[in-house]
Amino acid sequence: MNQHDHLQKSSDSSGTVTTLDKVPAPGKCRVVAVPARGPFRTRLLAMGFVPGAGIEVLRAAPLGDPVEYRVKGYCISLRKEEARLISVSTGGVDP
Amino acid sequence: MKNSIKLFFSGIMGALYLGCGFLEIGFWIVPGLAAMEVVPADILGGFVLCVIGLVFLAGVPGLRSGTPGAIAYLFVGLLLSLAFGLVAFLAIGAGWLETALFGDLSEWSAAEMAVPMLYLALGSMAGYAAWGREFFRGVARA
Amino acid sequence: MSKKITIALAGNPNVGKSTLFTAITGKRQHTGNWPGVTVEKKSGSVRHHDTDIEVVDLPGTYSLTAYSQDEVIARDFIIDGKPDVVVQVVDATSLERNLYLTTQLSELGVPLVIALNMADMAEQRGDVIDLQKMSKYLEIPVVRTVGSKGEGIGGLLDAVVRESGTSPHHEHSIGYGDRVEPVIADLIEALRQDPALTSRYPPRWLAVRLLEGDEDAEKKIKVSRARDAIYSILSGIDAGEYEALMADRRYEVIAAVLPQVCTTCVGEMTASDLIDRVVTSRYLGIPIFLVLMWGAFELTFTVASPFMAMIEAVQEYLAGVAAGIQPGWLATLIGDGLIGGVGSVLIFLPNIFILLFLLAILEDSGYLARAAFVMDRLMYSIGLPGRSFIPMIVGFGCNVPAIMATRTIEDTSDRLITILINPFISCGARLPVFVLFAGLFFPENPGTVIFGLYVLGIVVAIASAKLFRATILPGKPAPFLMEMPPYRLPTAMTSVRHMWDRGSMYIRKAGGIILIGALVIWALAASPAGVEYGSAASYAGMIGQAVQPLFAPLGFNWEMTVSLIFGFVAKEIVIASLGTLYGVGEDAGALEGALLADPALGSITALAFMVFVLLYLPCIATMAVIRKETGSWKWTAFSIVFGTAVAYLAAFIIARGGALLFGGVIP
Numbered sequence: 001m002n003q004h005d006h007l008q009k010s011s012d013s014s015g016t017v018t019t020l021d022k023v024p025a026p027g028k029c030r031v032v033a034v035p036a037r038g039p040f041r042t043r044l045l046a047m048g049f050v051p052g053a054g055i056e057v058l059r060a061a062p063l064g065d066p067v068e069y070r071v072k073g074y075c076i077s078l079r080k081e082e083a084r085l086i087s088v089s090t091g092g093v094d095p
Numbered sequence: 096m097k098n099s100i101k102l103f104f105s106g107i108m109g110a111l112y113l114g115c116g117f118l119e120i121g122f123w124i125v126p127g128l129a130a131m132e133v134v135p136a137d138i139l140g141g142f143v144l145c146v147i148g149l150v151f152l153a154g155v156p157g158l159r160s161g162t163p164g165a166i167a168y169l170f171v172g173l174l175l176s177l178a179f180g181l182v183a184f185l186a187i188g189a190g191w192l193e194t195a196l197f198g199d200l201s202e203w204s205a206a207e208m209a210v211p212m213l214y215l216a217l218g219s220m221a222g223y224a225a226w227g228r229e230f231f232r233g234v235a236r237a
Numbered sequence: 238m239s240k241k242i243t244i245a246l247a248g249n250p251n252v253g254k255s256t257l258f259t260a261i262t263g264k265r266q267h268t269g270n271w272p273g274v275t276v277e278k279k280s281g282s283v284r285h286h287d288t289d290i291e292v293v294d295l296p297g298t299y300s301l302t303a304y305s306q307d308e309v310i311a312r313d314f315i316i317d318g319k320p321d322v323v324v325q326v327v328d329a330t331s332l333e334r335n336l337y338l339t340t341q342l343s344e345l346g347v348p349l350v351i352a353l354n355m356a357d358m359a360e361q362r363g364d365v366i367d368l369q370k371m372s373k374y375l376e377i378p379v380v381r382t383v384g385s386k387g388e389g390i391g392g393l394l395d396a397v398v399r400e401s402g403t404s405p406h407h408e409h410s411i412g413y414g415d416r417v418e419p420v421i422a423d424l425i426e427a428l429r430q431d432p433a434l435t436s437r438y439p440p441r442w443l444a445v446r447l448l449e450g451d452e453d454a455e456k457k458i459k460v461s462r463a464r465d466a467i468y469s470i471l472s473g474i475d476a477g478e479y480e481a482l483m484a485d486r487r488y489e490v491i492a493a494v495l496p497q498v499c500t501t502c503v504g505e506m507t508a509s510d511l512i513d514r515v516v517t518s519r520y521l522g523i524p525i526f527l528v529l530m531w532g533a534f535e536l537t538f539t540v541a542s543p544f545m546a547m548i549e550a551v552q553e554y555l556a557g558v559a560a561g562i563q564p565g566w567l568a569t570l571i572g573d574g575l576i577g578g579v580g581s582v583l584i585f586l587p588n589i590f591i592l593l594f595l596l597a598i599l600e601d602s603g604y605l606a607r608a609a610f611v612m613d614r615l616m617y618s619i620g621l622p623g624r625s626f627i628p629m630i631v632g633f634g635c636n637v638p639a640i641m642a643t644r645t646i647e648d649t650s651d652r653l654i655t656i657l658i659n660p661f662i663s664c665g666a667r668l669p670v671f672v673l674f675a676g677l678f679f680p681e682n683p684g685t686v687i688f689g690l691y692v693l694g695i696v697v698a699i700a701s702a703k704l705f706r707a708t709i710l711p712g713k714p715a716p717f718l719m720e721m722p723p724y725r726l727p728t729a730m731t732s733v734r735h736m737w738d739r740g741s742m743y744i745r746k747a748g749g750i751i752l753i754g755a756l757v758i759w760a761l762a763a764s765p766a767g768v769e770y771g772s773a774a775s776y777a778g779m780i781g782q783a784v785q786p787l788f789a790p791l792g793f794n795w796e797m798t799v800s801l802i803f804g805f806v807a808k809e810i811v812i813a814s815l816g817t818l819y820g821v822g823e824d825a826g827a828l829e830g831a832l833l834a835d836p837a838l839g840s841i842t843a844l845a846f847m848v849f850v851l852l853y854l855p856c857i858a859t860m861a862v863i864r865k866e867t868g869s870w871k872w873t874a875f876s877i878v879f880g881t882a883v884a885y886l887a888a889f890i891i892a893r894g895g896a897l898l899f900g901g902v903i904p
Contacts (some may be wrong), residue, residue: 034481039304040716041477042449044853046300048334052485059513062522063614066717068513072333072488075509075721076509077610079617082716139531146524153521167511175528186539193543199549225368229728230508 011016021083025057027086036085048072098211102158112148115211118143133209168232173219180216242401248326250297253354257384258294267901268738285394301341303453321401322348329359340487344442348400351379371498412488427466449480522611533595538634547699552580578755582748590740592638597735601727620706622714623700625655632662636859648715660855661698666808678843748860753859771817791888792842821890841895846886852884
């Protein structure tokens with residue numbers, strides 16, 4: 001995961017770094033790095049989960065999983081175990 | 096002013112749907128209870144009515160306090176109510192068609208149309224006529 | 238002299254691509270499959286001024302990586318199918334995500350035209366998009382369209398014809414920055430060692446794909462003479478890091494262009510957001526989903542019933558007419574074989590068309606994505622994605638439309654498992670058998686027995702799903718990464734088209750198999766010449782008697798064994814067949830008496846028989862759609878063998894277990 005650290009944007013250096021599945025709904029955060037591997041990582045990047053992108057955590061499904069997010073102006077859902085593969089920072093996000 | 100009409104409408108529709116739903120389930124579970132002319136004994140149909148009623152009622156607190164977005168419950172309630180009105184209408188129509196083709200149409204009476212899923216939807220038609228456009232302006236055609 | 242060109246429609250899912258496709262081609266379209274896969278391929282044609290335009294609708298994709306089958310199909314067609322122009326359909330209300338695909342399409346070096354679709358929606362919410370500026374910055378013609386109203390089609394086709402005249406574009410690819418560009422340059426240099434490869438694929442595109450760790454591109458390199466040079470470049474760098482840099486850079490470019498060409502009004506609460514708050518809410522989400530499923534079920538099976546009765550009536554009438562034909566064997570061939578066979582294809586049409594119409598409405602409106610969202614957690618616990626739930630529910634009515642409903646599942650192995658477990662869900666045709674036997678042999682509590690059979694079917698389906706996940710199709714459900722598209726009002730035209738395309742495919746692809754199957758069974762039941770149809774003296778009867786020893790451990794006599802063979806046509810036929818075999822015809826009361834009087838039949842054998850009917854091989858129609866939807870005879874055969882083995886095992890356990898418990902021989 002270390003090799004991705006330099007991808008952090010300077011504006012994200014404040015605030016705690018955690019994984020996306022830990023951010024409760026409703027809430028906001030910003031992508032720090034995408035430690036996922038393989039084709040799934042390519043797909044995450046293509047869908048807009050690029051370092052620096054703002055994410056809005058919209059709502060969890062009735063049984064708590066998956067969770068719906070807004071990224072790059074559209075809505076997308078991810079299971080928690082998949083959201084765990086995205087590092088985010090909760091500080092320094094516009095309210 | 097307008098909101099109080101919506102509030103009143105949601106409350107009434109919610110109570111009617113929930114009440115009829117409970118009756119249909121009750122008639123189905125307790126064999127001794129005789130079903131009314133206008134409310135059949137139907138556990139699944141009763142469940143549907145209950146859910147529609149709950150959707151209407153779930154919007155009532157929000158509409159009362161003026162929470163933005165509470166109106167969504169009213170519209171989803173209206174949509175479900177109309178959709179199931181149509182389902183009931185088509186199902187009854189299919190029954191009529193089958194009787195007309197293969198059975199004796201004199202055994203079929205218009206009373207079969209008297210199910211809450213159908214006649215309660217008439218109320219929602221009024222609600223939809225009044226407020227439907229306002230909401231669906233924001234929804235594109237596929 | 239008229240000109241002929243081919244264009245491909247590309248674009249993200251849910252951008253109104255099929256609506257635009259229908260608006261362009263009208264009725265002149267046909268549906269088939271992409272070669273070698275079961276993904277639907279739609280193409281059509283239109284004449285614009287003096288140009289004949291062939292339009293191919295590519296699968297909706299978010300990017301052109303090798304992530305899914307759809308993406309590989311789309312990019313292979315653009316590279317190998319050599320369309321004259323690619324039209325990217327862009328959702329004007331979600332430009333940022335849509336333009337990501339544009340950056341990838343432009344790397345392919347084909348002439349590109351953007352159809353800015355659903356422009357009316359964007360305008361309505363207050364967005365202002367400057368088409369001319371957008372066209373200038375992207376160096377791609379941009380045309381405003383509204384597919385649902387047919388607006389802008391002429392202008393789009395004008396632009397397409399204009400572009401088709403231009404020589405292959407310069408690759409207006411974006412620059413990836415100081416860190417990435419040198420590596421791309423090195424890779425291109427290395428690729429040039431293999432001219433055959435670079436003449437087929439744009440070298441820059443291939444270099445970018447390789448940096449992104451694209452499996453499909455790596456496969457191409459493996460057999461290339463440029464292999465060693467490529468490997469030595471790639472081994473020296475951390476490709477994962479470059480991949481993120483490039484994706485980031487693409488979005489950066491988009492972010493730089495967007496503010497110049499449009500002002501958007503995002504951020505306000507949309508109608509979709511509001512609806513989602515209700516239909517995916519904590520307490521109401523699942524009840525609303527279940528209620529909608531009940532509605533779909535009610536419409537599919539109740540509303541279809543008079544139409545099915547009509548088909549049956551016509552079939553019976555024609556069979557009656559055929560009965561008068563001389564000689565007798567010809568009468569049974571036409572009456573029982575041909576008319577019966579065609580009837581068993583047509584009888585499912587009302588179900589299938591209604592269900593497919595409803596599915597199209599659910600899908601086009603955007604609710605299907607919410608249904609998957611709501612049910613995913615539950616289905617995930619049995620190793621399946623949320624989208625598998627609807628086919629399982631539909632299976633209680635009929636397995637044929639249920640298996641067709643698995644089309645909404647993207648991942649191949651998720652879909653295969655959902656198909657394979659579906660025959661265990663007890664369909665409506667099995668109910669008459671249960672009602673007869675449970676009523677006769679469990680007169681105290683037939684309802685409980687029937688309910689137990691339904692539960693057993695579900696348990697076996699779940700256990701099989703887990704078993705397949707542990708053995709032949711290992712792994713977990715595909716990642717859920719799924720767009721929740723904004724809600725839309727489905728248009729009747731598009732939904733009817735969907736229904737018709739898929740429904741007519743059933744007749745063409747599955748109809749033949751069902752017909753042949755029915756004819757084979759008829760031939761076995763009617764020969765040798767002169768026997769009573771379906772009796773013990775027929776070939777079918779002889780086969781049943783020959784294999785009966787196999788079923789002896791289950792306590793089945795030869796009449797029951799033969800009726801099971803006929804059950805392959807449709808499971809409710811088991812009863813009619815038993816009537817023939819016991820020599821009581823269609824008299825229900827007489828059959829009940831005969832069954833009760835048969836010393837071979839006790840309550841335990843009856844239970845074993847019902848369990849066998851529940852689980853054993855699917856009917857011909859189900860088998861035919863399994864073949865059609867999996868595209869493989871191997872999986873079809875597997876389904877038949879697996880189902881029958883499970884049925885045998887379960888019936889064996891009941892029969893022998895019952896014998897052990899109650900002592901002695903099977904009662």
